[in-house]
Amino acid sequence: MPKQKLILIGNGMAGIRAIEEILKLKPNDFDITVFGSEPYPNYNRIQLSKVLQGDTDVSDITLNEWQWYEDNNIRLYPGETVMKIDKQKQIVYTDKDREEAYDQLIIATGSNPFMLPLPGADKEGVTAFRDIKDCEKMIDYSKKHKRAAVIGGGLLGLEAARGLLNLGMDVDVIHLSDFLMERQLDRAAGELLQKELEAQGMNFLLEKQTAEITGKKHVTGLKFNDGGKIAADLVVMAVGIKPNIALAKENGIEVNRGIVVNDFMETDVPNIYAVGECAEHRQMVYGLVAPLYEQGQALAKRICGVDAEQGYQGSVLSTQLKVSGVDVFSTGKINEDKSSKAIKVFDEWRGTYKKLIVDEGKLAGAVLFGDTKDGNRLLSFIKKGANVEEYLDAGQSEESGVDLVAGMPDDEIICGCNGVSKGTIVDAIKNDSLTTVEQVKGCTNASRSCGTCKSLVSDLLEYTLGDDYADNQEESICGCTTLTKDEVIAEIKDKGLTHTREVMNVLGWKTEEGCSKCKPALNYYMGMLNPIEYEDEKESRFVNERMHANIQKDGTYSVVPRMYGGVTNSKDLRKIADVADKYEVGMIKLTGGQRIDLLGIQKQDLPSIWADLDMPSGSAYAKGLRTVKTCVGANFCRFGTQDSVGMGIDLEKKFEGLNTPHKIKMSVSACPRNCAEGGVKDVGVIGLDGVWEIHVAGNGGTHLRKADLLCKVKTSEELMEIVGAYLQYYRETANYLERTSAWVERVGIDHVKEVVVDDKKKRDELNERMDLALSAVQEPWGEAIKNETLLKELYEKVNVPTASK
Amino acid sequence: MEKTLRRVLVGNYSDLPERLGKTVVIDDLEVAVFKLSSGKVKAIENKCPHKGGVLADGMVSGEHVFCPMHDWKISVVDGEVQAPDEGCVQTFKTEVTDDQVYLLIKE
Numbered sequence: 001m002p003k004q005k006l007i008l009i010g011n012g013m014a015g016i017r018a019i020e021e022i023l024k025l026k027p028n029d030f031d032i033t034v035f036g037s038e039p040y041p042n043y044n045r046i047q048l049s050k051v052l053q054g055d056t057d058v059s060d061i062t063l064n065e066w067q068w069y070e071d072n073n074i075r076l077y078p079g080e081t082v083m084k085i086d087k088q089k090q091i092v093y094t095d096k097d098r099e100e101a102y103d104q105l106i107i108a109t110g111s112n113p114f115m116l117p118l119p120g121a122d123k124e125g126v127t128a129f130r131d132i133k134d135c136e137k138m139i140d141y142s143k144k145h146k147r148a149a150v151i152g153g154g155l156l157g158l159e160a161a162r163g164l165l166n167l168g169m170d171v172d173v174i175h176l177s178d179f180l181m182e183r184q185l186d187r188a189a190g191e192l193l194q195k196e197l198e199a200q201g202m203n204f205l206l207e208k209q210t211a212e213i214t215g216k217k218h219v220t221g222l223k224f225n226d227g228g229k230i231a232a233d234l235v236v237m238a239v240g241i242k243p244n245i246a247l248a249k250e251n252g253i254e255v256n257r258g259i260v261v262n263d264f265m266e267t268d269v270p271n272i273y274a275v276g277e278c279a280e281h282r283q284m285v286y287g288l289v290a291p292l293y294e295q296g297q298a299l300a301k302r303i304c305g306v307d308a309e310q311g312y313q314g315s316v317l318s319t320q321l322k323v324s325g326v327d328v329f330s331t332g333k334i335n336e337d338k339s340s341k342a343i344k345v346f347d348e349w350r351g352t353y354k355k356l357i358v359d360e361g362k363l364a365g366a367v368l369f370g371d372t373k374d375g376n377r378l379l380s381f382i383k384k385g386a387n388v389e390e391y392l393d394a395g396q397s398e399e400s401g402v403d404l405v406a407g408m409p410d411d412e413i414i415c416g417c418n419g420v421s422k423g424t425i426v427d428a429i430k431n432d433s434l435t436t437v438e439q440v441k442g443c444t445n446a447s448r449s450c451g452t453c454k455s456l457v458s459d460l461l462e463y464t465l466g467d468d469y470a471d472n473q474e475e476s477i478c479g480c481t482t483l484t485k486d487e488v489i490a491e492i493k494d495k496g497l498t499h500t501r502e503v504m505n506v507l508g509w510k511t512e513e514g515c516s517k518c519k520p521a522l523n524y525y526m527g528m529l530n531p532i533e534y535e536d537e538k539e540s541r542f543v544n545e546r547m548h549a550n551i552q553k554d555g556t557y558s559v560v561p562r563m564y565g566g567v568t569n570s571k572d573l574r575k576i577a578d579v580a581d582k583y584e585v586g587m588i589k590l591t592g593g594q595r596i597d598l599l600g601i602q603k604q605d606l607p608s609i610w611a612d613l614d615m616p617s618g619s620a621y622a623k624g625l626r627t628v629k630t631c632v633g634a635n636f637c638r639f640g641t642q643d644s645v646g647m648g649i650d651l652e653k654k655f656e657g658l659n660t661p662h663k664i665k666m667s668v669s670a671c672p673r674n675c676a677e678g679g680v681k682d683v684g685v686i687g688l689d690g691v692w693e694i695h696v697a698g699n700g701g702t703h704l705r706k707a708d709l710l711c712k713v714k715t716s717e718e719l720m721e722i723v724g725a726y727l728q729y730y731r732e733t734a735n736y737l738e739r740t741s742a743w744v745e746r747v748g749i750d751h752v753k754e755v756v757v758d759d760k761k762k763r764d765e766l767n768e769r770m771d772l773a774l775s776a777v778q779e780p781w782g783e784a785i786k787n788e789t790l791l792k793e794l795y796e797k798v799n800v801p802t803a804s805k
Numbered sequence: 806m807e808k809t810l811r812r813v814l815v816g817n818y819s820d821l822p823e824r825l826g827k828t829v830v831i832d833d834l835e836v837a838v839f840k841l842s843s844g845k846v847k848a849i850e851n852k853c854p855h856k857g858g859v860l861a862d863g864m865v866s867g868e869h870v871f872c873p874m875h876d877w878k879i880s881v882v883d884g885e886v887q888a889p890d891e892g893c894v895q896t897f898k899t900e901v902t903d904d905q906v907y908l909l910i911k912e
């Protein structure tokens with residue numbers, strides 16, 4: 001039988017998903033052609049928010065590489081738009097004068113951003129937020145301009161605003177309603193959200209209607225209906241989308257708000273289908289991806305003529321805001337009316353809010369703020385049309401999550417971002433003997449993007465593995481073993497194991513030589529347990545720690561020498577300047593840790609630079625002590641009460657070179673003004689008159705955390721003693737790659753106080769073991785330049801002379 | 806036309822560090838050469854298909870190397886990127902004779 005000619009208009013998420021479903025059912029029945037206006041292969045539009053926020057790169061969000069089209073014999077015409085459909089002759093015409101005949105046609109043209117028809121909307125510097133081009137434009141603008149205005153305080157607008165903040169712009173968000181995300185949230189949640197985002201640095205202008213975009217050629221600001229105005233160099237319109245139906249409409253296909261389709265995604269014209277945001281099904285047009293996966297399945301079954309009695313039944317949606325540090329979730333009905341009742345829980349202390357809407361005894365909707373763990377569960381209860389008692393009785397218990405996933409059909413989508421179904425995950429768990437969420441992520445991509453489906457994946461593991469999973473609740477070190485960190489440490493001690501490969505052999509690792517997770521972890525645990533005899537394995541170190549320098553994106557390195565307490569002198573500065581000249585370093589930069597970074601250095605130059613500098617390594621690459629920031633202190637500052645600089649230098653000299661589960665940053669300030677930022681350090685010391693306060697477990701990085709007060713001490717000896725014991729306790733009990741902030745959250749600050757502060761005996765023992773560990777420390781740069789083998793093995797490149805012809 | 810193979814001397818077998826990579830620069834081409842714990846010597850292009858990471862500085866486990874940039878796992882035997890990531894790097898034949906390690910490069 002000759003192949004049927006299948007054409008897809010719109011190389012986006014819905015269309016390509018439908019093609020994937022078709023290929024799954026009938027890989028060889030169709031001769032497929034795809035037209036897409038955008039000059040890229042199919043990419044994950046959702047992730048544009050993350051690209052803008054700097055969490056990922058445009059090149060990382062491709063869903064189907066060019067190779068995928070080739071491998072499946074799909075003819076792709078990127079950057080080509082279909083202009084006309086001749087539905088009688090079954091031919092499409094493009095803007096590049098191409099004509100192509102079809103037997104089956106899928107329209108998946110998505111949506112267009114809605115641009116308010118304001119005076120001035122055509123000026124330079126006005127953009128939507130829909131595609132890669134918009135995203136690149138905003139990133140570009142942020143490099144040259146400072147002020148951004150986002151019109152629209154909905155999902156898209158807020159994600160854009162957060163991205164622009166991350167890009168260093170000042171951001172005003174203009175919103176018509178008097179609270180944010182009014183289509184997804186109720187007032188209480190909207191106001192909580194506003195507070196949180198204001199704390200992140202967003203500025204809101206609510207109940208404002210924009211009247212005009214001002215400026216000559218380029219925008220300079222906005223004017224509002226009430227006469228007010230603001231300045232802006234970039235205006236992002238995020239007020240909504242409208243289904244892209246022009247092509248269908250002009251060619252006589254029935255449209256309403258979207259292209260009208262039945263349960264099989266068929267339009268009113270034979271052999272023409274529509275799917276995704278451009279389609280209208282039972283008066284609903286969807287603007288999220290979850291429905292389009294279900295639509296794609298229904299469409300594929302119909303086109304392939306398999307088991308399609310039921311078709312697509314519509315979707316219950318949920319939304320989630322992809323802004324880090326903010327958890328909001330909503331689904332179904334969000335506002336109570338006459339017929340419904342609401343259950344509300346508002347915890348002002350923790351800043352969480354939960355509202356359930358009950359319609360005639362059934363769960364009809366939910367709004368969550370601050371704690372969204374229950375979101376997925378609520379969504380499935382609502383999808384099932386469950387009675388509210390059923391949800392309340394199930395409580396938060398473990399079984400309920402498992403019951404829930406047990407009841408789902410195999411093709412139900414678990415991971416909305418990557419379109420991974422329950423069936424795919426369960427098969428992978430069975431076929432590849434997976435036991436952890438991490439492994440499922442690795443094998444199937446589920447939970448790889450936004451991560452909100454993690455709890456469902458965990459439930460699926462439990463559902464598939466039963467008791468075996470319960471035993472595994474404590475995460476194993478990595479996919480190579482089922483043993484947890486504590487079990488492995490116990491075995492190492494018990495059996496006296498001495499190197500990582502021995503551990504893997506004896507403890508039955510599934511892989512011969514481990515992976516990039518367990519190798520460095522084992523290396524750390526063994527060094528911690530046996531600091532004197534254990535021989536550190538350089539091949540089990542991540543590149544930076546192996547090379548004692550930070551690798552750069554182009555394979556060059558950076559060098560950060562120590563500057564104890566952030567104090568330097570003219571001699572060191574001169575050496576740094578000389579090295580910079582001699583080796584033509586790419587950039588000299590002051591780091592956030594009060595020292596100097598030499599960037600863009602060739603690997604083979606590292607040893608000679610260290611020799612020339614003749615300064616100790618700043619360990620800017622190490623899972624160990626990085627910097628001890630200090631403030632000016634009592635010797636100079638009019639408010640200073642203690643010698644913060646001297647104390648900082650003492651701390652740095654004592655603990656430099658130590659290996660720890662993750663990096664450690666400290667600071668010492670000399671008064672409560674806390675200029676060295678002790679509130680966000682692993683150890684933040686604050687000097688007061690006659691007292692030192694020791695704050696711990698602060699973090700200024702990815703997961704911002706304010707430090708807890710561990711204790712106050714009078715003398716510098718006591719301070720060293722507490723810090724030593726604290727760090728040793730961290731070394732002994734934290735998981736590898738767990739910062740002090742996460743560790744203290746896990747074990748509890750009160751517990752740490754009991755061991756380190758209240759129990760003198762334990763403290764002394766900890767300090768003994770700390771001193772032992774410190775006695776084994778060697779200065780890595782000095783070591784490396786003396787060691788011929790190391791120099792040869794790690795830093796030399798082999799240069800092959802050009803072949804003589 | 807049949808391409809000829811150029812034999813390039815990399816160095817002494819005994820000097821190559823085990824489970825570490827060595828960068829070999831041949832004109833514009835950079836090759837990462839690995840001596841595995843099995844004793845085999847493998848060579849692949851020193852350029853990760855993801856974003857060009859220098860594979861010679863990656864962590865070696867069995868017959869795979871983890872890219873030092875973003876941890877993609879790549880076979881040093883056939884150059885294939887392991888799931889869930891996708892791609893492939895060029896591989897080169899190696900030869901060890903009398904403690905000398907050679908790379909065979911197509912010209």
Ligand code: SRM
Pocket residue numbers: 550551552553558560589590591592593594595597619620621626627663665680681698699700701702703739
């Ligand atoms: C050089 C420096 C930026 C600068 O120019 O100022 C820097 C550079 C890097 N940081 Fe940083 N961080 C630098 C200060 C900070 C600070 C601020 C501070 O220390 O006062 C923070 C937040 C404070 C904190 O850690 O609590 C910071 C939080 C991070 C994080 C997030 C850590 C976390 O637990 O959340 C990472 C990622 C990681 O370590 O896993 C990171 C990782 C990195 C790496 C090593 C990324 C990498 O693996 O390649 C960067 C190397 C860049 C390069 O190309 O060489 N960097 N980094 C700063 C070096 C300070 C120093 O003198 O040693």
Ligand SMILES: Cc1cc2nc3c(=O)[nH]c(=O)nc-3n(C[C@H](O)[C@H](O)[C@H](O)COP(=O)(O)OP(=O)(O)OC[C@H]3O[C@@H](n4cnc5c(N)ncnc54)[C@H](O)[C@@H]3O)c2cc1C
Pocket residue numbers: 009010011012013014015035036037038045046047048049080081082083108109110111129130131156244247275276277278286287288289290292320322416
């Ligand atoms: C920044 C952002 C964040 C988002 N976040 C989320 C989220 O967190 N969760 C969620 O569920 N959804 C989210 N969405 C929505 C989601 O991306 C869309 O629902 C989804 O992309 C719709 O897929 P589609 O295939 O229908 O349309 P699209 O992905 O827009 O694909 C349509 C394609 O067709 C092309 N096209 C149009 N007309 C023609 C023509 N005549 N000829 C050829 N090609 C044509 C277009 O150029 C486009 O590439 C987000 C969207 C954006 C912009």
Ligand code: SF4
Pocket residue numbers: none
């Ligand atoms: S230096 Fe730190 S903040 Fe800057 S890009 Fe690198 S990791 Fe990110």
Ligand code: FES
Pocket residue numbers: 853854855856857858872873874875876877
């Ligand atoms: S460059 Fe190799 S993993 Fe990114």
